[in-house]
Amino acid sequence: AQKITQTQPGMFVQEKEAVTLDCTYDTSDPSYGLFWYKQPSSGEMIFLIYQGSYDQQNATEGRYSLNFQKARKSANLVISASQLGDSAMYFCAMREGGRGGADGLTFGKGTHLIIQP
Amino acid sequence: EPEVTQTPSHQVTQMGQEVILRCVPISNHLYFYWYRQILGQKVEFLVSFYNNEISEKSEIFDDQFSVERPDGSNFTLKIRSTKLEDSAMYFCASSESGMQPQHFGDGTRLSIL
Numbered sequence: 146a147q148k149i150t151q152t153q154p155g156m157f158v159q160e161k162e163a164v165t166l167d168c169t170y171d172t173s174d175p176s177y178g179l180f181w182y183k184q185p186s187s188g189e190m191i192f193l194i195y196q197g198s199y200d201q202q203n204a205t206e207g208r209y210s211l212n213f214q215k216a217r218k219s220a221n222l223v224i225s226a227s228q229l230g231d232s233a234m235y236f237c238a239m240r241e242g243g244r245g246g247a248d249g250l251t252f253g254k255g256t257h258l259i260i261q262p
Numbered sequence: 263e264p265e266v267t268q269t270p271s272h273q274v275t276q277m278g279q280e281v282i283l284r285c286v287p288i289s290n291h292l293y294f295y296w297y298r299q300i301l302g303q304k305v306e307f308l309v310s311f312y313n314n315e316i317s318e319k320s321e322i323f324d325d326q327f328s329v330e331r332p333d334g335s336n337f338t339l340k341i342r343s344t345k346l347e348d349s350a351m352y353f354c355a356s357s358e359s360g361m362q363p364q365h366f367g368d369g370t371r372l373s374i375l
Contacts, residue, residue, distance in 0.1 A: 180363060180364075188368065189369065190353055190355075190366035190369070191366075192366070195363045236305060247293040247294070247295065247317035247357075247360055249295060249307030249308075250297075250307060252304045252306070
């Protein structure tokens with residue numbers, strides 16, 4: 146079974162609209178972290194937002210927010226007021242384990258978001 | 263803002279040769295990672311490193327691979343006897359602690375001919 150599932154391979158959104166990128170995860174570990182990264186066509190990986198499994202509130206970072214629904218095991222990324230520069234691949238990732246060790250991230254397959262003027 | 267630096271940005275190597283990919287993590291970070299991304303595919307975890315030893319490694323990270331922190335700033339990935347299927351983008355990442363977000367470098371695109 147996939148640990149991270151991103152069901153939208155591609156999305157087209159009009160500029161200035163809000164967009165939600167879906168991510169569901171699978172883990173039996175009670176302590177985990179969820180991350181979103183942006184990968185523009187230039188290839189770098191840009192950290193956007195983080196949600197810990199014990200965090201009571203949904204994470205927000207500027208125009209990015211994470212809709213964390215723990216019971217449903219979903220961690221959707223919401224981008225408000227989309228801009229042309231938001232066009233990129235977006236990856237959801239999970240770190241399992243709260244031991245504080247150097248745990249590797251498991252990534253989803255990504256969603257290719259294209260913002261149209 | 264401090265960032266992870268990777269060199270070279272692009273490496274072309276003949277099959278069977280050894281390559282060393284270099285990374286300078288963010289200076290106050292203690293946890294280091296290598297990932298790879300084959301063209302058009304998702305990012306895959308290779309190995310993590312803490313306190314001068316490997317902390318975790320994936321099944322991809324076999325005897326062909328090794329990591330080293332030769333001094334206080336560099337973190338390297340060595341690939342011995344490269345194969346065509348080693349062609350990929352290799353990302354280095356670092357984090358302040360195991361619980362903090364991992365920050366990625368811009369990657370090294372490795373092309374094996």
